[in-house]
Amino acid sequence: MQREFWRLIATGVTTVEASLAVGVSWPVGTRWFRHAGGMPPISLAEPTGRYLSFEEREEIAILRAKGAGVRQIARAVRRDPSTISRELRRNAATRGGRPEYRATVAQWKAQQAAKRPKVAKLVTNQRLRDYVQERLDGTVRRADGTIVAGPVAAGWKGRKMKPQRADRRWVTAWSPQQISSRLVLDFPEDASMRISHEAIYQALFVQGRGALKRELVACLRTGRALREPRARTRNKPQGHVTADVVFSQRPADAADRAVPGHWEGDLIIGIGRSAIGTLVERSSRSTLLVHLPRLEGWGQQPAVKNGPSLGGYGAVAMNAALTASMTRLPDQLRQTLTWDRGKELSGHAQFALDTGTKVFFADPHSPWQRPTNENTNGLLRQYFPKGTDLSRWSADDLEAVARTINDRPRKVLGWKTPAEVFAEQLQSLQQPGVASIG
Structure with missing residues (x-):
């Protein structure tokens, strides 16, 4: 049971999950893990047939309880009678005053006797x-x-x-x-x-x-x-990222830059838990900057564990700011949003209901799945360097910087600017007879 427990631990599951899988309570599994320092104390390889297994000891205990003799038990388990005789003599439980063979006690005694402790x-x-x-x-x-x-x-x-x-x-x-x-x-x-x-x-x-x-x-x-x-370490639990919102579930047209309305997003972080949200449209490379002001009470009281995030990019504040930015766009230009795995968008289900924009999360440590956003964040560091306080900039300041970025001609756009390409997209949506993008 412990061997299977440690095999499951090696796959990356939690101690609670491994405990329940092998049929013990989670406090027992936690005690196993802590006492061993997180390292398997036993070999994970199955024991060879040279030694009695726990299943064989269970069969010996059942036959012994039925009154079977040593040779009868030996024939049933296909072992030498002397092996059965030694097993019954050495590993029987004696706490009750007389020898009584129990499989669990016998297994424990055999394991203790098999230990060959080596001095460190x-x-x-x-x-x-x-x-x-x-x-x-x-x-x-x-x-x-x-x-x-x-x-x-x-x-x-x-x-x-x-x-x-x-x-x-x-x-x-x-x-x-x-x-x-x-x-x-x-x-x-x-x-x-x-x-x-x-x-x-x-x-x-x-x-x-x-x-x-x-x-x-x-x-x-x-x-x-x-x-x-x-x-x-490679399988950190992230409850807000469910199977239906992982990157592999993103629709195929989101990968095709010919179809507008698919966005990539992330945060750029400054000192003092300040941040600015960045949104980039994959087709036009148009950038939106999301203002994330600090909430009331920031810096006036000590941080409360598991309390509300006052830095400005907690789940509730992030949803409100993103919703305000995205709802200014036509429905056809807010199809999907690919985000990093940060907890700031843990309320993505409500955001999708409010905006109609389906959210997908990139795989862990895979920034190349949001290449346009990563590139844009690098450009924005010219205006918002690392190690500076980003909360000092107002929404108007962010809009001015976004306009500056969007007015730069881009080689990938044939030296058009993102603003010009985005305007063309808006114009095509307003032409009569043009099918909407759904």
Whole structure:
């Protein structure tokens, strides 16, 4: 059961999903994951037929309860009678006062007896342990050797020390791979001063290894308290992106730039959680800038966890601003909108109802699926550089910048401007007898 649990964890599913899939409660699965430091404590390969399996032990327990003898059980499970005799003698439950064979207890006893614990190298080699710990948890020093105290950081609580939310203690903070590789250069003739980076990670994450304190995981760059499966990092749960709004479901005519009315969108971010929304029409390359002013109360009260976003681009504020921008366009020119996976558009279903514009989300880490928007955002950085406060610009200021961008001739448009091509699209929609784009 645990082997199947860890196989599922390796696929990237959550601990709760893996627990329910193998038939245990999620607190049990969470305990398995935390006690193992996020790393499988057992081999994921199925055991060979040399040893009794749990299914065989269940059959032995049933036959034993029916009063079957050793040789009768051996014939039923196709094992040697001496194997059955040793199994009944060694792995029977004895807590009740007399031996009684139960499959679960027998399996647990067999697993405990099969363990071959190996003392960690960092436990037996004090010199190596000091070297590793100094490179992880050493002090930061100036050129003259004086110690730099750094900021006062909160104590380690067994959870991820997120660097963007609080100060972290300043330490040497070499990565395990840097430590492992540097040992070869610092001790070229001493074979005892060798350790793999994986062994260092295990000493940090796995409870009971006894070599390094778990608190030292705060010295790692990520600051995470548990090892995170690689597949899980690639499969971050995003509840607002459902199967019907992924990029692959976008209609084919959205990829054809000959058909107007398909948009790409994103945010450009400034300091202090300021942002500007950008919308670009794929056919004409026409740009709309969405004003996202800060909400009332910004900067006057501390941020509330899970409270309303006052920076201006929370889901509610984003929907209102996007709706105001898109509804100024004719229905035929607001067919679809392809957006990044940001949570600011988690209310896309309501936005689609209000505007008639179907929203689709690009795949993770795939900016090429919104190429026109990415290119335009690069042009806009001339006016809104990174590291500046974008909330100081008014809606009129943004409209002026958008007009400037739209009045630039573009090679891809035959040196026409986006404004001219967009005007041609509007004119074609107003001509009688021209079929509407639906």
